[in-house]
Amino acid sequence: MTAEINNSVQPKNWFEGIPRESYKNFEKVDISSDWFEVYRLPHDVYAIYESKHFQEVISFLIIGEKICILLDTGMGIGNIKEVVDQLTNKEVRVVNSHCHFDHVGDNNKFSHVYIYEDEKALARLRIGYTKDELKEHLDPYLINEGLPNNFDSKNYCIEPIEPYSLKDKEILDLGNRKLEVLYTPGHSPDSIMLLDRQNKILFTGDTFYPAALYAHFDGDFYGDSNFKTYLNTMKRVAKLVPDLELLYCSHNEPVVKPSIIYKVVEAFEEIINGSSDYKIVDEKFREYSFEGFSIIIKDV
Template sequence: MSSMDKMKDAVVGSNWASALPRKSYEKLERIETTNEWFEVYQLPKDVYAIYEPGHFQEVISYLIIGEKKAILLDTGMGIGNIYELVHSLTDKEIEVVNSHSHFDHIGENYKFSKISIFEDSNAINTLTKGYTVEELKEHATNLMFAKVPPKDFLAETYMMPPCEFDLLHDGDIVDLGNRKLKVIHTPGHSSDSIMLHDEENRILFTGDTFYPGALYAHFDEPFYGKSNLEIYLNSLRNIANDVVPHIDYLYCSHNEPVNEPRLVEEAMKALQAILDQKASYQVDESGLRRYDFDGFAVITKD
């Protein structure tokens, strides 16, 4: 089901910042810090959501506290100093797990001594080489910012150095002592995407496989790797069937941290409708389709 409506940009709307501040954050416990770039929220079960509302990506990293150590799920944009911030929140040893290798999730990997990412050729290549100034320049323009970045951030030198890393596999257990996080490979958005399932605490950390916003399923280039809508649907179907019945919380990596598990099934149905050509969409000037659903959208190639 097509639509003749045209839009300028399916990904970055001209009024994207009008959604800020998001009302859902009013219900969460904010932790005051001296770092003005991040907003930090205490979530149930010893988890901190570390939100970057000043940039279009609105990325959220998670500090997951365990008895023996803490896991930082992603290191954000590399605009603010997340290394300093997380060490002010806990005195535990902190290890990094990347939900995937896109630039907005690995920005400060290089500052940490232990990083793990899913074993995938694109992810390995990305962390081995990092991101250059040229690759990131469009993400450092004024149009991408809703507030002034830190004084020590310079758009003209914004880049991400390579880092050393270990490899994760589907089914691996990340043991924090009193809590265990199961690695679930969920390709579709990217080939290296994972979720972390905290079974005992009934939490699913979704990475970019689901969040309340535009889900990107249109990538096919070296910078982002390759998305695949059929594989994406299969990942969501597996999560909906095998994991959602056993969780109370979705902790998502963009826009709003705490979401209802039922949304995974809604996203699964949405992708099925797209593949069955039963969903309406708009096409933008670059040839991308945007399908809007209740609480999220899906971006594909036309």
């Protein structure tokens, strides 16, 4: 992602008002960390929030009776394993919502890491991310209030691991709760969501969050987005909305009302039929803005 796209979807004063207003609705958990903030969400879930980086990525610790699932491991700037160990003494297994760098940063600190059975995603985790690939993501513009004291910024990389694979509709049994893997490509070819039917929660990963939705990616670093596939995914997700109460999103704000998915489907369809305005970003992308989110695609 270029700096120009970053500037288009977050202003240069992006850190003003952080944490966002919605976090006041949740109990902030006292932990020892100079990078993460943790919030207790309904139904035994912790939001682990990286508020000091432009990405504002959120990982979720989902508590089960026998095991816990950590949905994503963040950027690898702060040590998320140390935070998780303060929140539970149960066995923790990692599920990656997809293989983008800001969701897999501390994978190597856990013994069991799962990702969708996409060959390119599996291959990416096996090679990790190099210092050269990640150095732009430590630009001072992207950081607020400094990096963690023990973080070695000169050697920032994401270590390779040997992941386990997940299938569409696979059930993850945590003991007293079950999570269903939903294959939701579009943002990336390996994107998944986790559905907690009992508690009426959908963990959306990067397929939806209340900010700019990226449908423009191509290349080895981010993989290939697919606009039509993204729309079809959102149509399938919209069918779940009547049975949902909460969306838990992986960037910016942790909890959103499920009805917004209907608006996302409408937005994609408006782009197709040409009824929405857009602005040109970085001379090669279009950003379409809607209430509560935007969509970025390649300029045609």
